[in-house]
Amino acid sequence: MKHLLSTLDLSRDDAIRILDIAEEMAAVGTREVKKLPALRGRTVVNLFFEDSTRTRISFEAAAKRLSADVINFAAKGSSVSKGESLKDTAQTLQAIGADAVVIRHWASGAPARLAATDWIDAPVVNAGDGTHEHPTQALLDAFTLRRHWARARGTGSLGTDLAGLKVAIVGDILHSRVARSNLWLLRTLGAEVTMVAPPTLLPVAAGSWPCTINYDLDDALAAGPDAVMMLRVQAERMNAAFFPNAREYSRRWGFDDARLAALDAHGLAETLILHPGPMNRGLEISSGAADSSRSAVLDQVSNGVAVRMAVLYLLLSGDQQRTANETQG
């Protein structure tokens, strides 16, 4: 694994390896000294062309817990806002000596471009690109779900997948990189996925995806999902006629208190609620649901650091090991 660009091209073995290493990394996070020397002397650049405090600080925490040096490069207010191209930015980072680039970009495919061109040699981690993918989000969701799934069956989670797990992903699928990355990874790990959305917020070709499509959230909940993943909905979508208004969206596709109660009514004691954040409380999720005992939202955040540690560790020190082996060979 040279880069982490998408979950579509992530093998089952690589995914499970990341999740297993993340378990070890999570243990570090519970210690008093939350730091490993693994990436001492290596430089990780957080290259953010789009605002994202949550993802950036998660990657920053991950890199720092591995003792890497971190450079945060935000496009706003930088030379990028003065018209510098991605190519020039990448070549500059190469010249500075970046060992890994974590890139968040508003344009789908920007990380893939960095990885495919000779602008920069460093491993590239996609921290969310446009409406394409957000692979570390999917990995941290899978990590969270795997722990839950293993606990429910009374086993450990190391080495396991998500075979048989039923997940409903609800909301603006069309514009969601989280939904895409989750779909591919959940399928790779053996889970079953149902996409729940207004028809306007599904790609026209979603019928070709390896999932079930359901326009009706109540119906999807009645089917007994083990986890419900709510996606952020931007209220301004209603201006482009994706739905009439926020209230109608919320009534039909919001996870409100009534639907929270419905989980109990359906006897789904173990069903988790996930949300990648930031949440629009009262729109796609009620406070009652977000703060309920079913909510895994904060687990997702802390697991995010562990998963990103695992990814950086594999891409950076994994490379080193390979180089060492090649040298020996």
Added chain:
Amino acid sequence: MNPTHATGDYLIRGASLLAETTADLLVSDGRIAAVGPAAATDARAASATVIEAAGLVALPGMVDLHTHLREPGREDAETVETGTRAAALGGFTAVHAMANSNPVADTAGVVEQVWSLGRRSGWVDVRPVGAVTVGLGGERLSELGAMADSRARVRVFSDDGICVSDPVLMRRALEYVKAFDGVIAQHAQEPRLTEGAQMNEGEVSAVLGLAGWPAVAEESIIARDVLLAQHVGSRLHVCHVSTKGSVEIIRWAKERGIQVTAEVTPHHLLLTDELVRSYDPVYKVNPPLRREEDVMALRAALADGTIDVIGTDHAPHPSESKECEWAQAAMGMTGLETALSVVQHAMIETGMITWADFARITSTVPAAIGRLGDQGRPLAAGEPANLVLVDPAARWTVDPAKMATKGRNSPFRGLELPGAVVATFFRGHPTVLGGALNTPLPLDGGA
């Protein structure tokens, strides 16, 4: 000083005319002086330069209805000089220069400038396309009549790159150009359905998270326009048809006798949206690359005559416009120097058309649509000597760095293709010889 008219005589020996009959051709004083046994026995043959053409196919010079020469305004991307050099190398003897220059070709002055630059360069006939609306703004008609009456004698009008989406304006344009036998070449793209669109809308766009460009955005405009053309009894030309549904609508229209002609680009005959998975903007183009079944429908339509012509939509861009994120990249691909080979590969080598069909779709019919009297003519004695010699057995690997166009944005980079242009005769003068540029034939000394 370059010659201002063809001086030499050329005896082309043993060429296969349209790959049908083998014959000699004598080119003299801008015309095909003789064909067959009469060529070698003609008095001028003795002093003529002999070109051994055994194994080569002789075709009428190709005519492109859809070329972006970028001048005036974007001379960093292409100039009339570099674009027409590329055209000559690609086997063309005439190109239609699209109107989306800066300033836009929406006045007699601009079209005469482009026409004049073409005459001065002397590699091919440059026929300017006039903008339908002022500044491609889609609001008011340009001075179509002034452009038609200018020295450039414009007959093809297009806002290419932008659709004439206002139905009333489109209707008026179709009607108005009848006064001088013009044709509206429509870029069929419903603007609201394609806001922010980045690629064909389908399975691939769903995975890539790129805003989709639905086929219906093209098809709905074509459907509207053929009905408008029927209503007002005008000629309509549909630029770069890219979907199976468009083909079906055009077929329907032709069956009803509507005067519609249609064009397809070489790249839409070969490439699909699967290539976009690389996010390499060299594959970003308008209209977008579509699905395999669209490619197959376009090929079939070209073979059965539903689609009339090849138009390259040659669209050179400087490398910085492509070395960037997909969404930031410019749309367009170069095509002049690969058109013949791509069409041979996609259409002739698949047995769907013959070289005679090739002459029809790349020369005879485009010349007729553009009302070019001395292009697209038969290979016969007395006709203007606009012709090309092709080695159909050649194979070559596309290397954009070696092209005459300034654009390096060829989607065929690295592909091995059949067919090579060995010689191009423009008004009796070899602009290309031995597969390389020879000399131009400037038609005025820069007047």
